[in-house]
Amino acid sequence: MRKSWQRLAAGTAAVLMLSLVLSACSGVKKEETGAAGTGNGKSITLRIMWWGSQARHDATLKALDLYSKNNPGITFEPEYQSFDGYQDKLSTQSAGKNTPDIFQMDAAWFNDWASSGRLEDLSSIPTDNIDKALLETGTYQGKLYAMPLGNNAWGMVYNKTIMDSLGVQPPKTWDEFFAMARDLKPKLAKDQYLTRDLTADSASYMTYQLSMGKGFSMSKDGKFHYDEATWKDWMNKWAQLRKDHLVPPPDVTVSDKSQDAQMDLLIQEKILLRGAHAAEFGGTDALKPGVMALTTQPRGTQAGGWLKASMYWSVSPNSQYKEEAKKFIDWFVNSQEAGDILGTSRGIPVNKTVADALEPKFTDVDKNALGLINEVSKDGAAFDPGPGNKGGWANFTKEYDNITQSIMFGKISIDDGWNQIVKLSKSLD
Amino acid sequence: MNPFRMFRIDYVFFFSFAAFIAVLITIMMIVSYRFSANEQADSASMYQQAVLQQLNKQLTDQMSAVEQTSLAVAINSPLVNYLTMKGDYYARKTARDELNRDYLAPMLNSSRSMFSFQIYMSEPLQVDPNANIQYLPLAYASRESWYPAVDKADFVWIGQREVGSPQGKQQVISFIRKITTLDGVNRGILIINVRVKFLQDILTEDNSSASRLLLDSGGRMIMHTRIAPPPGEIDAILKEVSGDAGHAHQLLQAAGSLPEKNMLTVWSRTAPGSWMLVELTPWKDITGGSVRLAWTMAAIGAAAILLSVFFTLFLSRNFTVPIRKLVQLMQAFNPGKPGLPLPTEYRNEFGSLFSGYRKLTERIETLYQSLEQQYKAQREAEIKALQAMINPHFLYNTLDQLNWMALEAGQEEISRVLELMGQMFRIGLSGGESMIPMQDELLHVECYLKIQQFKRGKGLEWEIDCPEDLRQLLIPKLTLQPFVENAIVHGFHGRCHGRVVLYAAHEDRGIRIRIRDDGVGLRDDWKTRRRHPAGGYGIRNVTERIQVFFGPPFGVSLRNRTDGSGTEAEIYLPKLTQQLDLEGGRSDVDARNRG
Incomplete structure (x- = not known):
């Protein structure tokens, strides 16, 4: 009789302990999800701005979506427009220290921007497969300030x-x-x-x-x-x-x-x-x-x-997320998946590996562009x-x-x- | 039907305890849910109001900045010049380009809130619906849905709509202002578009999951985050609104796009007639904590019930164990057989119960034993009685036989005695009746006297005096003979003659019979020397029988005669005309007789 009571008491105690432990567990879980919800500072929005046609906008937006998908916590706030007024807008933003984290740069203004310290040094991005001549056009005083995107x-x-x-x-x-x-x-x-x-x-x-x-x-x-x-x-x-x-x-x-x-x-x-x-x-x-x-x-x-580089990516030195921006540019120029999405929307890709892998997939449009580049390269001038x-x-x-x-x-x-x-x-x- | 009388005690105990705790916990759950839900709704709405106030201020700041800009633009002379310019295409184009390049574009480029300009004018050079700065013919304006509102007012905010831009169609909120020159002529309409996303970012910058609505002073929705209730529901929300800030718990109509109908609405506006921010939070989000609390209570309750289950089981077991033991004992009780041992460790009410039961069984045991003895004695008595009934018959028959033998032997005298004896026996038997008529009793006495006369000759004289009407009354049988015998034995002691007188007379309700002798009288110590081998027994027997049958005042008394020598016995009996019902008494009397 006494034994069985002890057993019952032990069983009851076990049940109570279990329920306590369970409730404690669920409490912990909640905190964890709460922490995940606030993102723990990992939720980053990169502002990115470029000019171009609708075709380029579409390809770029698609690439941004893929990057966000592959890198949870990173989202983009894209701004895009046609070339008209782009430089004005960028200059105004720069004056207000409000340039996007990443922005498209043109060869014609590169020297101005690089020399006035309005561009971030991008030399840490791997450039092994990128045409040296094109890289040279984005380099100022030995440092890469603008990553060329295409021929x-x-x-x-x-x-x-x-x-x-x-x-x-x-x-x-x-x-x-x-x-x-x-x-x-x-x-x-x-x-x-x-x-x-x-x-x-x-x-x-x-x-x-x-x-x-x-x-x-x-x-x-x-x-x-x-x-x-x-x-x-x-x-x-x-x-x-x-x-x-x-x-x-x-x-x-x-x-x-x-x-x-x-x-x-x-x-x-x-x-x-x-x-x-x-x-x-x-x-x-x-x-x-x-x-x-x-x-x-x-x-x-x-x-x-x-001949010239089609355009460049540059990073604002005022950006809070320079490393993330550089990581994105690395992916943009050096990864095959980005190359597959972007195609020739910014000219023939500067990364030779990417361009070679892309070549069998070239459409008539791409072939047209490539044809012109080849024709011009015969006796065309280098861009000043x-x-x-x-x-x-x-x-x-x-x-x-x-x-x-x-x-x-x-x-x-x-x-x-x-x-x-x-x-x-x-x-x- | 009272369960306390119907079911087993431990079950009743157990279930009523469990039910009690369950009810208690349920009440606590409901009460705590109610209280904490209201608490949380209050605190949440307080907090939300503070947030809304803050957001409202930010929005107001942004919007008043837009309003100020619009005023600055509308009175800008290059703009007014361009609007009023006529004629030369190149001049107008140059004016426009300079306006764009030097004034409007930098303004857009430097502002985070302003997204695009739309300027309605009489003759735009070129209509580009996808530009940042659009010049549109005034004729287009009158086709727009906002036109009537602008027509009546100088400026107005209009809610969410779509405009073309370099980035395609964009959702914007627009501030519209008439461009009026100083001479009061309306030259066009200026629209500043603010991207909805920009305002939404302000409204959602605290990462709230709630849905917020921005309503203008007329209750029209300017913009919203997350979910947009249809106008009907906005009206329903506005009905609840009172004051500049407050909250309400609302059940919205089913028609809406909202998955959740049960909402906490919190509103805030800076001043009556200004824009109002409304925040909708699903009620279940608010009360989530309370629900968790209630479930925690339920869990605790379940644990408590579980615990009390064991506890009450333990209690009821321990309380009912002695009762069940007692029941078991009572079921097993068999008088005369050795019972199960009673528990002795109880010192409380159960102890009393057990000791009471023990006393009860002991008494039952004793009673049973005495009853058994009594039964045995009764059996013996019955057997004796039957034997006694056989003896007289046997004697009587033997006497009859002796009588014949005496007659054959010519012994007349013995025959006569035997005849008298037979007569006495017959009366003594009397068919087993204990009451016989006085007449028979007197005959019995006379037979005895006649027999005694054979022994004593002429020395014995007697006289019997009894009124005729008494002779039919019933008296206990063999009542008189012992006294007569006593009178002869004592009265003739040491003498050769004596006289016995028997009188019977009415007295009150009874009969008084006196039997006198003229012998030596009673000895002084007769009361103490009771145990005379013959006579004493008979008299005592009669005395006791009369006591048992009738009780006082009836009875027997013996005394010496006062009028001479001798003894007088006086017997007082009731007048009986029929047999007494002596069911209870007879066996008693019989038992006494025989015992």
């Missing part, structure tokens, strides 16, 4: 479907180019032209001057290299075309918004060709699939195009990033656009324009 070339995009139906090939030389603008017009619709008015297009003029053997119109060392004869020749040719209504009226020309479904004159088939980078071609093709093709810039005495914004060049660029637009709208004569430009160049350091 790019400056050439032309043209409406192959219409050109083929008209039985013509894109112009190989500037002579052919201007002749074609005149000859083709009768075969085109009333508001359809070979090209828009390039009077106010500084990049096209630079290509023209380069192809005429006069070099870049402004150079990395901050020198003014505009050649008066070449420039006036260029302006006069366009004035003549404008006068003869062989290019769109100025208000149509200024309304052109590249890679916008409604406002891109090329997409609207108002014009048949335009200067373009190889890396942009995916975005253009997406707006009008299978219609466009790439070719080189017209030649003068020599080739007019150039120019003087950047320092030494009054920012104002020069702005004023130059105003002057050339004034010429285009017929407000001032070409000679007046040239005089104003020369006068402007005097204020440069």
